Amino acid sequence: MRSLLHRMNPSVKFVLITVCMFTMAFFFDPVTPLLFWAGVLLMQILFSQTDWKKWLFFMIPFFIMAFGYFWTTLVFAKETVGPIIWSIRSVHVTELQLHHALSLSFRVLAFSSLSLLFALTTNPVTFILSLMQQLKLSPKIAYGILVGFQFLPVIKDEFIQIQQAQRLRGIVQKKNTLQRLLDTRLVLIPLLAGAVRKAERSAFAMEARGFTGERRGGFFHEILVDKVDAFLGVLFLFVLVLSCTNSFWLG
Amino acid sequence: MHDVISFEKVSFRYPDEENWTLNDFSFAVQKGSRVVVTGPSGCGKTTLLYLCNRLYPDNCDGILTGNIELFGKDSRTFIAGEINHRIATVFQDPDAQFCMQTVEEELAFTLENLQVKREEMENRIKEVLALTNLTDFRYSIIQQLSGGQKQQIATACALIMEPEILLLDEPIAHLDPYTAKRYIEWLDQLQQNRQMTIVAIEHRLDLWGDFFDRIIPLSESDEPSILPKRMTSIKPEISIQATKIETKTFLKPASFSLQRGEITILAGPNGSGKSTLLKALCHLIPRNGLIEPTFLGYVPQSPEFLFLTKTVQDEVAYGGGYGVDNMLQRLKLMDIAASHPFSISHGQKRRVAIAAMLCDGREVILMDEPTSGQDAAALSELYQLIDERAHDGTTFLIVTHDMEFAYCLADSIILMEDGSLTGKFPALAVWENEKLLLEHHLLPPKGLMQCEKSFA
Numbered sequence: 278m279r280s281l282l283h284r285m286n287p288s289v290k291f292v293l294i295t296v297c298m299f300t301m302a303f304f305f306d307p308v309t310p311l312l313f314w315a316g317v318l319l320m321q322i323l324f325s326q327t328d329w330k331k332w333l334f335f336m337i338p339f340f341i342m343a344f345g346y347f348w349t350t351l352v353f354a355k356e357t358v359g360p361i362i363w364s365i366r367s368v369h370v371t372e373l374q375l376h377h378a379l380s381l382s383f384r385v386l387a388f389s390s391l392s393l394l395f396a397l398t399t400n401p402v403t404f405i406l407s408l409m410q411q412l413k414l415s416p417k418i419a420y421g422i423l424v425g426f427q428f429l430p431v432i433k434d435e436f437i438q439i440q441q442a443q444r445l446r447g448i449v450q451k452k453n454t455l456q457r458l459l460d461t462r463l464v465l466i467p468l469l470a471g472a473v474r475k476a477e478r479s480a481f482a483m484e485a486r487g488f489t490g491e492r493r494g495g496f497f498h499e500i501l502v503d504k505v506d507a508f509l510g511v512l513f514l515f516v517l518v519l520s521c522t523n524s525f526w527l528g
Numbered sequence: 529m530h531d532v533i534s535f536e537k538v539s540f541r542y543p544d545e546e547n548w549t550l551n552d553f554s555f556a557v558q559k560g561s562r563v564v565v566t567g568p569s570g571c572g573k574t575t576l577l578y579l580c581n582r583l584y585p586d587n588c589d590g591i592l593t594g595n596i597e598l599f600g601k602d603s604r605t606f607i608a609g610e611i612n613h614r615i616a617t618v619f620q621d622p623d624a625q626f627c628m629q630t631v632e633e634e635l636a637f638t639l640e641n642l643q644v645k646r647e648e649m650e651n652r653i654k655e656v657l658a659l660t661n662l663t664d665f666r667y668s669i670i671q672q673l674s675g676g677q678k679q680q681i682a683t684a685c686a687l688i689m690e691p692e693i694l695l696l697d698e699p700i701a702h703l704d705p706y707t708a709k710r711y712i713e714w715l716d717q718l719q720q721n722r723q724m725t726i727v728a729i730e731h732r733l734d735l736w737g738d739f740f741d742r743i744i745p746l747s748e749s750d751e752p753s754i755l756p757k758r759m760t761s762i763k764p765e766i767s768i769q770a771t772k773i774e775t776k777t778f779l780k781p782a783s784f785s786l787q788r789g790e791i792t793i794l795a796g797p798n799g800s801g802k803s804t805l806l807k808a809l810c811h812l813i814p815r816n817g818l819i820e821p822t823f824l825g826y827v828p829q830s831p832e833f834l835f836l837t838k839t840v841q842d843e844v845a846y847g848g849g850y851g852v853d854n855m856l857q858r859l860k861l862m863d864i865a866a867s868h869p870f871s872i873s874h875g876q877k878r879r880v881a882i883a884a885m886l887c888d889g890r891e892v893i894l895m896d897e898p899t900s901g902q903d904a905a906a907l908s909e910l911y912q913l914i915d916e917r918a919h920d921g922t923t924f925l926i927v928t929h930d931m932e933f934a935y936c937l938a939d940s941i942i943l944m945e946d947g948s949l950t951g952k953f954p955a956l957a958v959w960e961n962e963k964l965l966l967e968h969h970l971l972p973p974k975g976l977m978q979c980e981k982s983f984a
Contacts (some may be wrong), residue, residue, distance in 0.1 A: 334770075402629065420637075421858035424627045429673060431623060440835040441812040445826050446884070447847055467832050470870060477625045480624035481583050486685065487641040489609040497635040497636030 281505055282394070287404040288411035289506045293513045294395050298388060307379035307521050316516035317394055324509070327400050330412055332355040332393060339389035343382035350378035402426065403503040417490035424479050428472070435471060439464045459506040532693055532725055533557040533881075538594035540585065547576050552594070555744055559692075560685040562719065562739060563727045568903040573729040576746065577697055582611045599692070613642055615910035616686030617695040622702055623679035626670050631662070631681055634670060638685050650807065656688040659721065661714075674798055676707035680714065686720070694719075696728035700735060702900055704798050704929045706909050706969035708735050709803055715739075731903040733931060734974055755908060757937040762939055767923040768892045770825070773817035775807050775935055780948035781817065786892070786940075789793030791914065791924045792952070793934040796944035804925045805944065806894045809925075814948065815966065825893040829900065831877040832870060840872070840880050841865040847888030859883040859913075859975050874902075875909050892923045898961035899930040907933060934972035935959065 282290075301313060321327055351370055359371040405422050408414040443463060444450070451457045534556040541548045549572040557563050567573050578584040584604060585592045596603040598611060608861045619625045626801055628634045630742045642913040644652065657663045662684055665673070670681060679699055686694055700708035716739060719726055726931055730736065733743070772781040786792055794802050807813040811825045828834065845852045856862050859879050864872055869880055878898060885893055898910055905932075914924055914937060925942075928934055932940070934955075941958045943950040945968055958964060959972055 305609065329930065333743055333915060412901075420627055427626060427629070427671065438828065439833045441807065442826070442828050445810055445812060446834055446836060447888075448836065463836055466870075467830075467835065470832065475621075478619065478621055479625035481587070481625070482617075482619055482625060484583060484587075484609075485581055485619070486638045487609050487612040487689065488637075489641070491609075493640045494643040495640065495649075497640060497649050498633065499646070 278324060279326050281509060282398040283325060284320070285309055285509050286397070286411065286503050286506045287399050287407040288500075289502060289510060290395060290399065291404070291408075293510055297391060297513065297517050300521065301384065301387060304521060305377075305380055306524075307376060307383055309520050310380065310383035310387040310524055312520035313516065314383060314390060315521055317387065319393050320512065320516065321390075321394050321398075325394070327397050332397065335393055335396075336389065339385060342389075343385040345383040346385055347378045350374065350381055355380075374499045383417060402502060406496070406498060410496060410500050411502065413492075415490065416488075418495060420483065420488065424483070428475065428479075431475070432468065432472060434470055436464060439467050446483065530559060532554040532559050533595070533596075533727065535576075535579075535596045536595040536597070538543075538579070538592070540572070540590055540592050541577065543589045543591065543884065550579075551745075557725060558735070559583065560723055561741050562728075562767045563742045563744060564730055564733065564736070564740040566730060566826060567747050568731060568905045571747040573731075574697065574842055575977055577617070577695055577729050579694075579725075581615045581617050581695055582606065597931075602752045609641070613772060614691055614694060615642065615691055616689050616691035617694040617697065618679065618682045618686050618699050620698040620701050622675045622682070624677075625682050629667050629671075631668050631670060631684075634681065634685055635824050638688050642689060650848075652688060656684050656817045660718065662689065667676055668776055674707070675702050676704075676711055676798070679703065679711055683718075685752070685963070687718070691724065692853050693725045694732075698730055699728070700730075704969050705735060705971040706966075707798065709971060710737055712739055715978055716965060735971075749843060755911050755933070757796045757936050758791075758911075760921045760939050761791075761921075763788040763921065768925075769820045770809060771818040773815055773819065775804065775808055777817050778947045779804050779808055779815070782949040783817075784942060784949065784952045786923050786925065788891075789921050789922055790916055790939050791916050791937050792917050792925070792940045792942055793938040794925055794942045794944065795929070795934065795949075795970055796930075800944045800968075801947040802944055803896055804947075805949075806896055806925070806927060809894060821892070823890055825882070825888070825890030827881045827895045827898065828891065829897040831874075831881040834881050834884065835869040835877075838868055839866050840869055843880055844883045844887050846884060849887035849889055853882050854888060857888045859886075875906050878910070879913060882917065886917070886922065890924070891921065892955055893917070895924065895926045897927050897929070899928045899933050911937060931970055931973040 297313075301310060305312065351374055352368055354371075354374040354377070358375050361369045362372050362375065363370040402423065403420050405414075409416060409419040446461065448463070451460060536554050538550055539548050541863060544784050552578070565573055567574060567617070575584060578587075579596060580594070580598070583589055598606070599614065603611070610919070619802040625636055628637050631652060635656065636649055639649045639652060644942045653666075654663075656894050657666055660680065660683065662680060664870075665677065665681065670678065670835075673681065683694075683699075692957070700711060703711060717728075727742070733740075764787050765788050767790070769785045771783050773779070773783070774781040781856075782805060793803065796802055806826065809819060810824045811822070812826070821916070835843055836847055841852065841856065844855055849855075856865055859882065861879060861883060864876060869877065872880070882893060899907060902910065911933070914926070918924060936953040940952055942952045945966065950968070953964075962972070965972060
């Protein structure tokens with residue numbers, strides 16, 4: 278049970294999540310995104326092996342953003358008519374304001390945790406393969422991205438090597454973060470010069486293996502759509518519909 | 529025996545160059561033969577290879593005249609990808625010829641390109657792995673394999689296409705001599721089993737023995753001159769003293785000392801910690817131990833990693849040293865003093881790097897693999913550069929796999945294995961000690977063997 282979301286077909290997951298996001302965009306009350314957020318979390322708890330520490334770490338900026346939305350909407354609201362339900366010093370909050378503010382911040386939380394659900398349960402390589410097999414992404418783009426993945430560790434090694442070599446020339450690592458960021462420019466030039474050469478060599482190697490970018494007849498590693506996807510698909514839509522129709526059953 | 533590749537008066541040039549890279553070149557390869565094309569870098573070897581597998585002229589908009597026939601048909605009549613099924617290629621750089629993570633996926637990638645049916649893939653993968661003795665590596669992650677293993681995998685990926693011709697683009701340039709020798713023996717066995725045609729380009733034939741039936745020199749220049757054995761320039765005073773240099777995880781305590789003007793080669797198998805030792809000595813990575821002096825020069829395999837400025841002159845002057853002009857003159861860099869350091873040749877880049885190090889007042893120079901991928905002319909230039917500097921009193925510690933080069937240059941040899949120093953030996957003592965050589969994946973240099981022959 279705990280691996281269902283990981284086993285799900287990435288393209289199906291991707292389409293479902295996109296549909297959910299578009300639908301949620303049309304609801305402006307606070308309860309719908311709140312319920313949906315709760316639903317997403319519940320699904321993630323039940324059907325995935327998420328590292329929740331990592332999840333919390335990635336969510337920190339979104340929590341801050343959600344609170345920011347909440348606060349600015351309260352303080353800088355355009356319409357301030359209606360009964361005041363809450364006052365902090367000179368800030369008087371009307372019901373409508375609170376409504377808007379909560380709606381915005383829950384929406385941020387719902388969208389971000391939905392995206393995290395996707396990111397934390399999907400293997401990037403499988404995702405690309407699935408995009409190529411189910412959503413007919415061109416092999417030219419798909420394999421381009423896959424080769425890019427292979428380069429990442431090499432680029433990282435080279436980045437460190439260049440930094441080391443430049444330190445020997447007397448480049449001191451600055452304490453100031455901004456200056457340090459500006460200094461990476463010096464590392465990037467040799468790094469990119471090398472990367473361009475490597476990329477060309479890889480392209481030649483692919484072509485020499487008979488790669489033409491045409492659609493392929495068969496795949497060795499087939500990414501299938503099966504019962505798990507149907508089950509989770511229905512579940513996603515159920516959560517979506519349930520949260521969108523809350524005004525009926527919550528009264 | 530009919531010709532599978534035939535070039536008739538072929539000339540080729542790149543669109544932005546005036547000189548013809550190949551000029552009126554004709555040659556033919558018979559089915560089942562083993563042919564090697566040799567010549568210094570820049571003479572058009574790689575171009576020739578790319579014309580054979582049709583990567584050129586389409587990929588560079590090059591200008592081509594003359595006739596190229598592959599399998600008795602005009603090469604232009606093949607559609608895209610068609611010729612690559614019959615002529616497979618193994619490239620030089622083990623790190624830039626794979627697209628997928630594991631060996632199995634990489635083989636499957638090739639089969640998918642050929643539009644092979646899914647049911648057949650499993651069998652063909654099994655077959656080629658058995659043929660190449662690589663069955664154990666089926667699920668290995670390619671990036672974690674050694675250079676020699678990667679080249680074997682690349683060859684297996686080429687063979688799974690069941691090609692009629694195998695093209696090799698300096699396949700052993702990045703391997704240590706022992707691994708290279710093993711690769712060649714393995715390839716020899718394969719060719720006998722599969723009866724395919726092999727066409728290789730290679731600038732050094734030392735290790736290949738009598739593998740090839742026919743050698744085609746591409747440039748008109750004579751045989752590359754064999755480097756002379758240099759006169760030593762050791763001076764009595766100690767120039768660098770390292771005591772118990774170690775890193776936390778890999779490098780075990782290493783102590784040694786070098787004299788002024790001494791040239792020392794640091795050798796050992798791939799992955800034995802040679803580069804790590806160099807970096808630890810310059811304190812580029814955290815290390816324990818004592819070193820005197822602490823101010824050392826270091827030239828990485830890609831010298832451009834060091835460059836920080838926009839002209840060669842600024843580059844040499846960057847450390848704030850005196851006598852920049854003098855240094856430029858001595859290292860023959862005056863003509864390119866105003867050029868951008870990225871736009872000059874590889875040999876010149878290394879010259880600039882060394883000039884910059886010397887100008888900073890770093891009298892000990894550590895070099896990481898300066899010989900890999902270099903042809904005879906570049907090696908002779910490097911040899912001269914090091915020889916001259918050493919006579920001026922610079923001390924060198926050089927990592928290299930090239931034992932011919934080491935034989936001509938070295939006063940002493942430091943051997944390493946598995947992160948620990950075996951010891952420092954006089955060069956001659958190492959060449960004559962077969963056990964020591966074998967343990968460190970080295971082969972005795974040919975220079976020595978010729979010397980012995982002439983005495984006998």
